[in-house]
């Protein structure tokens with residue numbers, strides 16, 4: 553019995569000391585024996601933030617001096633995504649999201665039928681939107697995010713009309729939203745901080761989407777800095793950024809344990825190849841990764857794994 557108390561006491565202390573910060577990951581240098589080619593694309597993305605925002609033309613992927621060709625389906629999608637500035641996400645991930653897009657389309661048809669029964673005229677204004685347009689809207693202050701459900705064809709904007717005149721504001725949007733929710737959709741009028749009564753989406757938030765389709769985390773990862781900035785800006789008004797917080801926590805949960813390039817660049821280990829192409833190379837014997845964005849300098853980093861930072 554005494555031992556049991558001792559163990560419980562020990563675990564209790566351990567728990568307090570090791571309380572993790574689910575919002576913050578650190579890359580901890582670790583010897584790595586084996587890597588999947590897919591890991592290299594994640595490490596490339598880690599450095600390929602909005603700061604570079606250059607497309608990774610002809611990205612060369614190499615492990616221990618050997619160039620590898622990527623053939624698994626998620627790697628091919630990631631490669632295609634890295635290859636251009638504004639990937640068409642709806643078609644890139646069409647095979648993953650087909651069921652959701654179809655189900656959303658049925659929900660939209662039912663909504664249209666039910667709203668029409670009220671004698672109201674309604675039209676879907678926009679469904680799928682490309683990334684470039686999304687980012688223009690963000691800059692113009694008409695959207696809060698750089699990546700939206702519209703980009704995956706999982707959102708739609710509704711216009712209600714009276715005598716052929718578009719209603720910008722009307723209590724009818726509330727009724728339309730109620731019907732949409734009864735059909736299982738999520739209504740923009742419920743958004744805290746940035747309500748959008750004409751907007752509908754298939755999932756509650758981005759965290760719900762990537763929990764169900766982890767492959768998509770790769771796309772949100774690109775905008776991590778942006779989401780972290782939104783969260784930091786609203787740290788005193790957490791109720792406004794619950795979805796952003798949930799997204800960051802979900803991204804981190806999917807990333808813990810994966811390979812990473814440690815924060816500080818290290819001295820060059822070998823002479824990097826003189827080429828314009830983007831390159832990511834791992835050396836498991838010497839435990840480094842070399843990352844070079846397109847037409848830019850490459851740097852060496854120690855290899856590590858993501859782990860949660862601890863709270864002080």
Ligand SMILES: [Zn+2]
Nearest residue numbers: 707708709751
């Ligand atoms: Zn919308």
